Amino acid sequence: MNFFQIISEIEKVDPEVYDRLDSRRSIFKNMAGLGQKLSAAALPLAVGAIFNKVYAQTPVGAGVNDVLNFALRLEYLESYFYNARTNVTGLSAANVAALNLIATDEANHVSFLNTVLGTNAIPRPATTGVFDFTVKGAFNPTDAATYLTLAQSLEDTGVRAYKGAAPLVMTNKLVLTAALNIHSVEARHASQLRAMRRAGINSSAPSQGVAVAPYTTAPKSWVSGTDSATANTSRATVSNVYGSGLNTDAPAGITFESEANITQGGLALSSSTLSATAGFPAAAYSEAFDEGLDVGTVARIANNFSVSGDYFGKY
């Protein structure tokens, strides 16, 4: 438990943290004795509670909290979606086991963000009447293949959301590092779900599927172009998961391109600009980089799963 280190790092973001802690010296003293009195399992809760108290009066920054709460809404969506996996029929044991792992991660992300936000966290949504995984009847989420397609869309959107939001929280290194550490886990999930779709709902070895262009039903583990225009169009009923975003809210110098983008840092990637890549397939240049999205575009995608149509904001 490096909680002293955590305090040290918060200090870098907030030089006044010791003044805050000093004004609550009794809390700090109690903390010193916690290690002897509390079990290791209880300690994280205690630390979270102390941070919440310290920061309750002066939030880290309304912007950061807004971003974290938006992330929490997405994690609720994902978590509730995976809770519904028990209604799905026809999945192999290997696929069920993978979904169980992913469900645990998403539930953990929900509780983690709640701990970070403390009293600033949005309330837990009701288990019914908030999310609609049929997207107003367009999909049957109890069908195994459909369920995995929806899951892939949610995970790939999650990756794009955290990536696009990272620059918004970069002044708070603690929050940034946490966001990055969730971002890559979402990418692991997306990779796994793509492998599961590639190998099929009955497969006992999801890693052994063969990718088949145009990747509509047998995608690669990474996003290739927009995974074919056909696939993108069919998923357009869930909104444009692999398309471009809006740049009105983007930090200077950043544009939210579609997943087919091959221009990075102003450099158009090709075998002529990267001489060692002669003979590489054209798709590799888009696959090598994932693309982020702005909050508004993520919200529009996610709102397809909202009964009210605006759980993720009025966009």
Add this chain to the structure above:
Amino acid sequence: MSTKLISDSQTVEHDQDRPLSSPIARRSFFKYAGATAGATALVLAGCSKSDSTPGTVNVGSGDAGVLNYAYALEQLEAAFYTQVRTGTYYTGLATTHPERQILDDLYYHEVIHRDFLRIAIADVAKATPIKALTPDFSKIDFNSRTSVLGTAKAFEDLGVAAYNGAGQYISSAVYLYIAGKIVSVEARHAAIIRDLVTEGNFVGNDVITLTTASNSSVTNNNALANTSLERAKSPSEVAAVANTFLAEGSKIDVSGIR
């Protein structure tokens, strides 16, 4: 010894010329830390103050330092997958075999990452890329599926942990965003390679905080048990592993990243 470490780490902060150095000096925070695990960070901070080790490649400091650090890791990965293609494990796979498809793509992606970063460091960041590193893959059997995939798993997981741990040292939103574009692809790689090694192991407590808290010395890593956050690694932790795959004269010094 502890006094010297504290003194050194304060010097480090002053070197960065940040306003936050004053609270540290004023409050002498480390008195609070005592003998806790936080001392790990002090030791590392103290050690990293030393000048570059002779014969090593210093990645530098600031954003260019982080970019060169990433460039070093991408060099290592690209060299690895390039050599994979010469071993009998790879050459023995049919071109339509899923493992060959995956290894082909990983080779393409990592070479693209490597060459992109070299050009971006020069043209976008207006800095000097580090030299081409010479790998030492003597411990890898490129004819063995177990050795190749086991090493690939180590490299991909290391890459994810490295990018995540270094994000906080990037000051430019543009570079942070580009690093984010690369790290999620590395995470996609890591997941499928881990599955090839052991089916269903795309996440695990060795890489994310499932059942135990993060014990990394990475600064700003606050991952507790049951949070499912990636176990980010500090540049010094990553370099310690990466250097075991780099030849003498090509080992990297990342002490400038802080």
